[in-house]
Amino acid sequence: MGVSDQEKGFDERSEMKGGVINDYHDAAGHGHIATDAYGNSLVQFDPAAERRLRWKLDLYTVPTVAVLYLFCFIDRANIGNARIAGLTEDLNLVGYDYNKILSVFYISYIIFEIPATVCCKWMGPGWFLPATSLAFGIVSVATAFVHSQAAICGVRFLLGIFEAGMLPGIAYYLSRWYKRSELTFRLSLYMVMAPLAGAFGGLLASAILKLPHFGSLHHWRMIFAIEGIITIGLSLIAFVTLTDRPETARWLTQEEKDLCIARVKSERLAQTEVIDGIDRVKLWRGISNPVTLQIAFIFLFNNITVQGLAFFLPTIVGAIYPEYSTVQKQLHSVPPYAVGAVFAVAFPALSWYLDRRQIFIILSAPTVIIGYAMFLASETPSVRYGACFLIASTCMVLGTMTNAHISANVVSDTARSSAIGMNVMFGNIGGLIATWSYLVKDAPNFPIGNGLNCATGSMIFILSISGYFWMKWDNNRRDKKNVEQELAGLSPEEVANLDWKHPGHSLHISNIWAIMNPHATGTTTALDPPNQRWKDQWEAFNDKDEQAVQLYNALVREWNAWAKDDAAEKEDNWIELIERLRIMPDQRAPGFSRVAWYPESDIMAHRYNENGPSFVRVFPDMFDKVPVRGTVLQGNPQDSSSHENNNNTPQQSNHPQESDLS
Template identity: 70%
Template sequence: MGSSEKEIPQDLQLEQQLQSQGIKTERDGEGKLHTAAGHGNLATDENGNPLVTFDPVAVRKLRWKLDLYTVPTVSFLYLFCFIDRANIGNARLAGLEKDLNLQGFDYNMILSIFYISYIIFEIPASVCCKWMGPGWFLPLTSLLFGIVSVATAFTHSRAAICGVRFLLGIFEAARRATFRLSLYMVMAPLAGAFGGLLASAILTLDNFGSLHAWRMIFAIEGIITIGLSLISFVTLTDRPETARWLTAEEKELCIARVKSERIGATEVIDGIDRKKIWSGITNPVTLEIAAIFLFNNITVQGLAFFLPTIVRSIYPEFTVVQQQLYSVPPYAVGAFFVLAYPALSWYLDRRQVLIALTSPSSHRALRRHLLIASSTMVLGPMSNAQISANVVSDTARSSAIGFNVMMGNIGGLASTWSYISWDGPDYHIGNGLNLAAASAILIIATLAWLWMKRDNKRRDGRNAEEELAGMSPAEIADLDWKHPGFRWRT
């Protein structure tokens, strides 16, 4: 049991109130009262209001330290893992199809193989991450991801590249399971932009060892991923208690701060529990966001895999390097909006309405420098942020985000067949599918927002104290979003 960093005035009535809510207290040598933030204790009342206050300066210092140790490593891992996933589009321009003798729909089939394994293993990977701990799970799976990417450089047949893409999907599912913060998602569009630049630079080389042309792309980018994964073994951690770079006081503050935002929660990182896993998946917000993310990925993943091909069909007279470079601008625009939208969301403390507003993109924007990326890319961070805000336990959050990503990759699977070579350069099928997906997002997000507002009003009429009477802290924690004091965060 540890104590939070914020002193509470010596007040017997307050002490009794905290103890009645299951919050243990203790006094230091000077008789000053502190709240205990250890295992099994609540940090909110029955209506979800925090029972403790925090020194804002200490919280800012803690947040900065957490960001310093985790955000750079995880962001760059995400960047290069996304590059390793999507660089097949760059490799296609550099002769992949010719060298592997791919015909007809072979390229689309290779893309589909990746998503089949990704979809199958996404939720099991989330559970495995809970069991192993993200501090080991993320570096290990990223290492394996990089190794498989390098192996792609040595494939010489359609069957071989299908095999490595299937393995890549498994490790991508595992790696993605631990990404919780929307800030990391800016690396997706940056990966598209940087991937084009990096591919262009790599293709100016005569060779990389015995490798040439498109094989160099997979090898060099995979090696970078391997190096970053080795660094992450040192910088990442499973939970506050195991963070070697946090002081005891910072660990206590981190635990108390997280629990104060989760109604009925008695643990920051809880154990694997089937009930909580199911609660996260069946959460109404999880279901509607997952449906939105499915439609969104039809566009986003379509861009990731086919953008270089679309650029080639528009500018066939350009060199391969020039075509690679022309795939950069849309992703640069997307990266800006991936930062701008969450920033606006944080300022307004609203997400659902902003999610709905991402949908009215012109499906013809692909022809006009592909500015569709300005809105489609933002749903990666926005969707996971909205889900995280509307679940309580860590296990429910893991399963909910895992389900969201799985559904998104069903959309990704559909996207592998949205741009067919004979449909270029206007790509009526792909662009029409994007327009339909955007319309579905607008309808689902708007209806969900109206429902959330209505359900919150209904919950306002419930008596949380009466409904929770006689329930143990463990039973209350299991309620998650069904807790009478819980309110949907729109």
């Protein structure tokens, strides 16, 4: 049952219908869209070519931004290490002075968050990220020479300005290169640098404190100076190694550039460019997206915990073990961060494998709640130190998950930049609150800080659950709309500017059952409409087009033959079958939309088209995971002729993007 040369040729030909192109070389071109009216991809990709491209992207883009973010976070959080190394005494800080210094950083960070993100888009992240890294490296070195509270407040304010665009800028940068399902794991590879900064920063600070003094630089001043110099060196290297966009990547061939652009464009509804110009309408679309606002509040509550750990974990460890030396306290702050780093990569890796995000946001909250409850309920040092591990295990995950979730639920490049900036801005409001969560007067038990973080964990759980159900409701509401009628009279530019308000756009949410049963099998459903939206078309189908039933049943028979023959579960066989189903009968051009295995559990479904022949739609997404066994049942008992006798040409599916468990 090999694939004929004629059949193989279908994916290599470009078919243009009203500006829509199936060949990825053409889809990558300016002015062409790569989705239908419902956001379904019109482009067929070679999985092997995609895998090769991903490896190349992972090698050239992720390491540079990950290392930059590592030292970005170290330069921000090293004040916690400096505090127990003599900063408080040298600068005569008393009472709430330390908390005030921390707050100044977040005030500038919050104010400049969205402007910095827009500036990143305007300059291009390939230039913006190294430039801002160079700036905050210089500021970190300058911190080593301050001698008053006013001076350190000034440099921390500048540090907030220059670091404001770093986290959202990297998330935005990676969204230029990766598809939605791939982005979460790649974000984790740089976001994991936050807990690693806590672990590595503690080790580095311990090592620096053992170095001999250099002139007037000693103790905590050496921490700021050496770590700042390292940041400056890395930023200069990044100017050379960081590529701004696929089109300018010298390390990609032209074919790989086209594939990279087309892959990203194939997930962006009605967009003719991957990287569009700055547009006020689209900027507002990103900020006003209900998903952006809901997730931003989750990140706000989460960052109270994350930044609280970053600034106060050495202090908390010191309160748990007051008899320890300064170096011992620094070293005991490392293991919880190491555990957090493992989970910060493990959860996103699972998210990539399952193509789900929302469920991991939900699951991250309970461990934080339990951890802070342990702090409140016990004064035993081992219990409290153990609680640090429990808290760090999942609180570090949400930086990745929230930015990936927001990126998946806006459409245009401009909206994505503002949405991510909005999310990080809210997160840093949480960071500002965190600076006042652990006060000197509350030591050693810190009931206010621990109680606050227990409450924020509860709010994350409530918001994530309620957000899940709201998105399901909104998707159902969109399913009832007639997209063609909604878009009637709009120009292509006006359609593109709709962004997430486009009636064909579906919010990417989670199907919890699919997480529990990721390899469950199912059968095709009978010839019934999937929802009320298609009732009229299906009634017309029953009266007007018997050939669709014949084609449907012919494909079912073909599928059953392969299912019985697949004793070895060879993935290549299943993929080849999908390719055959796409092009049957002969002369049928490929035109299936983006498809999903969950939540419908359908392998294939036929669609009636009022303006043209009907066809069968195949659901092959599960084949890039694990082959699924089982015989598919015919959805209609009536007899049908062989598929070779059917000459239906499929039109694009009038079906919105299925919700994935994002």
